[in-house]
Amino acid sequence: MQQNARIAVIKGDGIGVDVADATLAVVSAVLDRVGLPGLNIDEIAAGAGYFRDTGRDIEPGGEERAAESDAIFMGAIGLPSVRHADGTEISPHLRLRDRFELYAGVRPVRAYPNAPQRLADPRAAGIDLVILRESTEGLFYSAAVHGRSQIIGDSEVRDTLRITRSICERLHRFGFRLAEKRKARGGKGLLTCVDKANVFASMAFFRKIFDEVRPEFPDIATGYNYVDAQALDLVRQPWAFDVLVTENMFGDILSDLAGGLVGGMGMASCAEIGDHHALFQPAHGSAPDIMGQDKANPLAAILSGALMLDYLADRTEFAAYADAAKLIDEAVMAGFSANRLRPMEFGGDMGTRAVTREVIDLIGESA
Ligand code: ATP
Numbered sequence: 478m479q480q481n482a483r484i485a486v487i488k489g490d491g492i493g494v495d496v497a498d499a500t501l502a503v504v505s506a507v508l509d510r511v512g513l514p515g516l517n518i519d520e521i522a523a524g525a526g527y528f529r530d531t532g533r534d535i536e537p538g539g540e541e542r543a544a545e546s547d548a549i550f551m552g553a554i555g556l557p558s559v560r561h562a563d564g565t566e567i568s569p570h571l572r573l574r575d576r577f578e579l580y581a582g583v584r585p586v587r588a589y590p591n592a593p594q595r596l597a598d599p600r601a602a603g604i605d606l607v608i609l610r611e612s613t614e615g616l617f618y619s620a621a622v623h624g625r626s627q628i629i630g631d632s633e634v635r636d637t638l639r640i641t642r643s644i645c646e647r648l649h650r651f652g653f654r655l656a657e658k659r660k661a662r663g664g665k666g667l668l669t670c671v672d673k674a675n676v677f678a679s680m681a682f683f684r685k686i687f688d689e690v691r692p693e694f695p696d697i698a699t700g701y702n703y704v705d706a707q708a709l710d711l712v713r714q715p716w717a718f719d720v721l722v723t724e725n726m727f728g729d730i731l732s733d734l735a736g737g738l739v740g741g742m743g744m745a746s747c748a749e750i751g752d753h754h755a756l757f758q759p760a761h762g763s764a765p766d767i768m769g770q771d772k773a774n775p776l777a778a779i780l781s782g783a784l785m786l787d788y789l790a791d792r793t794e795f796a797a798y799a800d801a802a803k804l805i806d807e808a809v810m811a812g813f814s815a816n817r818l819r820p821m822e823f824g825g826d827m828g829t830r831a832v833t834r835e836v837i838d839l840i841g842e843s844a
């Protein structure tokens with residue numbers, strides 16, 4: 478008897494709702510295509526709109542249900558017009574990231590034919606890398622929990638860059654395993670440690686732990702880059718990289734830079750993975766400027782749905798989901814190659830629903 482995974486779905490605000498619906502439709506179609514039962518969806522109300530209506534950012538019991546699920550899928554959260562009394566944004570997802578120790582932020586960056594391409598060099602068509610961003614400590618350590626920044630009157634403010642052995646060992650192992658997995662599918666088998674080990678003791682420690690973990694993975698080639706040089710290299714020769722593992726703030730900046738080289742926000746998928754929980758969402762926000770107009774590109778969310786199926790497939794009871802994840806990735810690639818995916822975000826004629834239908838058609842046609 479095949480099991481079906483239990484997914485907590487937080488559609489959230491603005492276009493989050495549309496792109497989450499698009500993803501659920503695609504996932505349901507692909508599971509049907511490979512002959513697997515659909516996901517068991519537990520929808521949880523949360524977000525800025527929910528906060529405006531109820532004074533809570535997530536429904537009572539919602540976090541506990543998310544904790545019990547096999548994975549969490551999120552559309553997008555936040556509306557500029559709705560804030561806490563102190564001016565900060567409504568962000569239950571940041572609390573979930575902290576509570577569930579989702580330390581491995583996975584940000585794939587891939588070039589698609591007929592999608593915007595900023596680099597003229599023909600090798601840019603081969604851009605296919607992943608930025609692995611540590612997501613619970615680093616320079617965001619102070620920012621993650623309100624009150625951690627050290628404010629000394631009106632004369633000085635200190636934020637802390639924290640690197641711990643415990644998180645770093647797991648992060649680097651995650652990076653090596655990801656490089657192995659990609660190598661098995663034709664990837665370069667290369668993991669690059671991106672830091673600033675020449676200047677910061679914390680970053681030297683980050684690299685030291687990378688070197689300690691390295692011998693466990695003899696089949697993976699390794700490289701080192703200081704973050705400033707990496708920024709230059711991401712513009713000069715992004716096709717030379719495979720998996721980049723880095724500190725929280727560096728990963729935040731580099732993933733926007735790399736995302737800008739190919740496509741745009743509507744293509745940026747994201748996974749946030751811990752040892753016991755994982756959250757999948759597009760990297761973009763709720764985009765209130767285009768909400769409710771069927772204009773949002775749902776592909777970032779749909780590709781995040783593929784990341785979710787692939788994550789579930791790493792557990793034996795859900796191993797068959799790997800085929801479904803692959804089918805989604807191939808459908809998106811084939812759709813761009815044949816110029817059948819023309820999102821409005823890239824000046825095309827296809828809104829959210831049309832892109833979603835086309836992906837479902839492409840999945841149906843796959844051999
Ligand atoms: P957040 O603070 O939540 O990251 P943000 O202010 O960075 O939000 P986003 O919502 O990520 O803003 O998007 C910025 C702009 O990019 C949007 O206003 C929208 O015009 C465009 N955009 C974002 N996502 C998409 C998408 N999926 N399809 C089309 N355009 C998008």
Ligand code: MG
Pocket residue numbers: 762
């Ligand atoms: Mg943003």
